Amino acid sequence: MNYYTLLDEIKQYVTSYFHTHANDKLIYHNLVHTEHVVNAAIEIANHYRLSDQDYFxxxxxxxxxxxxxxxxxxxxxxxxxxxxxxxxxxxxxDEPAIQTVAQCIRATRLPQNPETMLEKIVADADLFHLGTSRFGEFSKSLRKEFIALHNIDLSKDEWRNKTIRLLESHQYHTDYCRLLLSDTKAKHLEKLKEKQADKYPELKNPLPVMPALEPQQPAKPKIKPLIPEEVDEKGKRKNNRPERGIETMFRITSANHQRLSDMADSKAHIMISVNSIIISVLLSVLLKNLEQFPQYTIPAMCLLSISLVTIVFSILATRPNIPRGTFTQTDINEKKVNLLFFGNFFKMSMDDYTSGMLQMMDDRDFLYRSLIKDVYSQGVVLGSKYQRLRISYNVFMYGLIVSVIAFSIAAIVTI
Known part of the structure; x- marks a missing residue:
């Protein structure tokens, strides 16, 4: 079944349905919202690299x-x-796929309680906007729709209370959305609580501002930042960088590098397996019969050499390169070592490593530089892997063409 062609038909059907069943009261739950949810679902699905059927x-x-x-x-x-x-x-x-689609749709019912990975993706896509910059715009549209559908006058304060309760009770179900959206969602919740506290001072204590999804962290000592923060005339910081946003960026980047590395290893394994089979067949069948068919000697040797070179470069692409595994106190003091990579500490004692890690965690500049080095090192290794893998694929592709031509010429000459 061609799932992508069927998805085009579904898009046309749903779009036409919304146009032919237009309802002025549905200010929020309309085609625009549905398209936003579809785009969010595609983004999350692409992140997890779903199969064609699961994506569908x-x-x-x-x-x-x-x-x-x-x-x-x-x-x-x-x-x-x-x-x-x-x-x-x-x-x-098929019926199992239909039932899975139905369950994914039911998983969007509030309060959400998705069970499978596909249900979690759809549930998070439906409330994706809670952690985006368009949260306020969508919230206003939803309030207008609620008033129109229920024919009641719901004040902004009442709606704000409902929204606060929603944000406090909601949590994203996929790691991708938790890392990407939780910080922004927490800021929306904080702003709503501040508005409530300003309007009703007696609610300041009952509505404490807490970060979403994560427990409060103990206060850390002030450390010189990587980029100095500017202070305005009132003593407030001008350059207030989103710390959790930066950490989210590092997590997602590192996870993406890891997936790309896994893909490279998988591709190299395929090339090694295929060419090992080719070499086995050549050695066991063709080379034994070269005396009977001498015209195939050159093509056979050509194919054998190509397979061997392909395997060599595939192995080089996956061969690990381990550093010396030690560091010194000078490396720590000068912030030269990356303690986040096992190759820099696997020969060190537990006490030395613990001491180094504690020193790094107490120094924000050292910590962020280590994270940057870690991401950079992953990128360098990935670049080397994919360069060698590309050579392996090119040798195999062009070599296979040359070998087939050589075998064809040998066969024609024999005739």
């Missing part, structure tokens, strides 16, 4: 997840699941 399930659920608002807003998840099931059945999609 996630994106399909995102397209259908709010279509039920036009028939039964109170049970829109169930209606959306039913609508998706009917459409997919007509298109010949």
């Amino acid at each position: 399930i996630v994106v399909t659920a995102a397209w259908f997840h709010d279509i039920g608002y036009y028939t039964d807003p109170a049970r829109h998840e169930e209606k959306g699941a039913e609508e998706a099931s009917v459409f997919l059945s007509r298109k010949g999609v």
